[in-house]
Amino acid sequence: MSDVRDLSLAPLGEKKMAWAYRHMPVLNSLEKTFEAEKPFKGLKITLSIHLEAKTACLCRVLEKGGAEMHVTGSNPLSTQDEVTAALAAGGMDVHAYHGAAPEEYERHLCAVLEAGPDIIIDDGGDLVHLIHMKYTNLIPKLLGGCEETTTGVQRLNIMAKAGALRFPMVAVNNAGCKYLFDNRYGTGQSVFDAINTTTNLIIAGKTVVIAGYGWCGKGTALRAKGLGARVIITEIDPIKAIEAVMDGFEVMPMAEAAKRGDIFVTVTGCEDVITREHFTVMQDGAILTNAGHFDVEVNLVQLAELAKSRREARKNIEGFVMEDGRTLYVIGEGRLVNLAAGDGHPAEIMDMSFAIQALSARYLVRNKGKLAADVISVPREVDEEVAAIKLRSLGITLDTLTEAQKAYIGL
Numbered sequence: 001m002s003d004v005r006d007l008s009l010a011p012l013g014e015k016k017m018a019w020a021y022r023h024m025p026v027l028n029s030l031e032k033t034f035e036a037e038k039p040f041k042g043l044k045i046t047l048s049i050h051l052e053a054k055t056a057c058l059c060r061v062l063e064k065g066g067a068e069m070h071v072t073g074s075n076p077l078s079t080q081d082e083v084t085a086a087l088a089a090g091g092m093d094v095h096a097y098h099g100a101a102p103e104e105y106e107r108h109l110c111a112v113l114e115a116g117p118d119i120i121i122d123d124g125g126d127l128v129h130l131i132h133m134k135y136t137n138l139i140p141k142l143l144g145g146c147e148e149t150t151t152g153v154q155r156l157n158i159m160a161k162a163g164a165l166r167f168p169m170v171a172v173n174n175a176g177c178k179y180l181f182d183n184r185y186g187t188g189q190s191v192f193d194a195i196n197t198t199t200n201l202i203i204a205g206k207t208v209v210i211a212g213y214g215w216c217g218k219g220t221a222l223r224a225k226g227l228g229a230r231v232i233i234t235e236i237d238p239i240k241a242i243e244a245v246m247d248g249f250e251v252m253p254m255a256e257a258a259k260r261g262d263i264f265v266t267v268t269g270c271e272d273v274i275t276r277e278h279f280t281v282m283q284d285g286a287i288l289t290n291a292g293h294f295d296v297e298v299n300l301v302q303l304a305e306l307a308k309s310r311r312e313a314r315k316n317i318e319g320f321v322m323e324d325g326r327t328l329y330v331i332g333e334g335r336l337v338n339l340a341a342g343d344g345h346p347a348e349i350m351d352m353s354f355a356i357q358a359l360s361a362r363y364l365v366r367n368k369g370k371l372a373a374d375v376i377s378v379p380r381e382v383d384e385e386v387a388a389i390k391l392r393s394l395g396i397t398l399d400t401l402t403e404a405q406k407a408y409i410g411l
């Protein structure tokens with residue numbers, strides 16, 4: 001039986017889902033295919049992804065494909081209670097609350113695993129971790145799983161290299177139709193959607209410091225620039241640093257940038273990117289946000305140690321008052337700002353990411369027993385199928401190669 005906060009919120013959740021789904025043409029197309037094919041008939045899928053409207057649409061499409069769905073979130077602050085209510089009221093097995101305490105969050109992950117999945121859909125590795133630690137009994141039955149994000153794939157690579165990964169995991173993040181759009185344009189837009197609505201302050205004229213110039217960093221920097229900010233990048237990779245310079249941004253160490261920033265966004269997937277030494281030199285009023293996988297990029301333990309008091313400044317903004325009277329503000333508890341203080345990536349973006357998820361899950365079914373316990377790339381045909389449906393929905397057509405052209409470029 002589902003464990004959600006308030007079933008009476010279901011109509012609001014349905015409304016949010018209908019709006020999102022209206023803008024997800026690739027998933028709409030897959031729904032029709034899956035309804036006819038029923039690729040997941042008789043199979044259980046356990047999913048742990050930010051549980052908001054777009055994710056709920058993915059759950060419904062997989063269900064239309066015949067799957068028995070067992071669903072939880074991937075971050076207590078991104079779960080939306082109206083959406084969980086809508087799914088649960090529709091008969092799906094859902095375990096998630098907005099703002100769940102750590103023990104509740106873990107209980108929900110355990111509940112969806114105890115259903116005994118054939119396939120898992122993970123975001124950041126919580127399900128994979130729990131299966132390897134506590135639910136090894138599930139492994140013989142598992143066809144495999146799909147991983148949504150960069151840090152999750154990095155963790156899988158570490159496990160696979162050590163020979164510790166015990167079932168196939170498809171690296172959804174690494175598909176072109178995922179990271180090129182989700183990580184770059186999705187993060188770029190949704191980070192500022194969240195910062196703008198949470199702070200109700202102007203970006204133009206401010207100095208925005210972005211830590212990390214990977215796919216998420218590039219998108220975030222592009223949007224910050226578009227909104228009129230002065231943008232500073234911090235990096236540890238010399239090639240990415242040159243890229244940032246050539247894209248027109250200032251690059252410097254965080255120790256320098258800390259003194260100059262009005263708004264900080266970390267998107268590195270690393271820990272301790274902003275620490276005590278940086279807090280001590282920041283300007284009064286500096287706003288700290290993180291958009292990377294976990295709430296360890298800004299060291300909030302050290303910030304709390306430096307603070308003589310803390311107070312809520314506005315919904316989702318906490319002020320840390322320093323001994324010298326400066327106040328530093330943190331949005332969304334240092335968790336992914338776009339999801340903890342907003343609705344995450346736009347529907348048109350998650351359309352492609354989740355189409356890759358759905359087709360990767362079908363790939364696991366079609367290749368049952370043939371895949372190694374390793375990190376598996378999304379097949380090129382899957383990536384191209386998603387791109388083709390997306391282009392069709394946009395009314396865009398392409399040139400095609402003649403046989404002579406194919407021979408000329410060696411295809």
Ligand code: NAD
Pocket residue numbers: 149150151152179182183187211212213214215216217234235236237240267268269270271272273291292293294336337338345
């Ligand atoms: P990426 O590997 O493309 O980029 C990360 C960049 O950070 C790299 O260029 C790396 O050199 C740099 N870096 C690492 N440690 C650093 C440090 N200490 N200081 C400065 N730079 C550092 O990864 P990505 O796809 O951009 O993802 C970044 C993070 O964001 C991951 O944790 C990923 O899971 C997460 N992510 C979040 C969202 C979201 O919705 N907020 C979306 C996609 C990915």
Ligand code: SAH
Pocket residue numbers: 049050051052054055074075123124125148149150173182186293294295336339343344345346350353
């Ligand atoms: N468990 C992690 C999850 C990493 S989140 C955590 O601490 O929160 C990063 C992933 O969130 C990205 O890869 C992106 O695909 C996904 N995401 C972004 N916006 C989303 C949305 N609106 N709905 C669902 N997932 C979203």
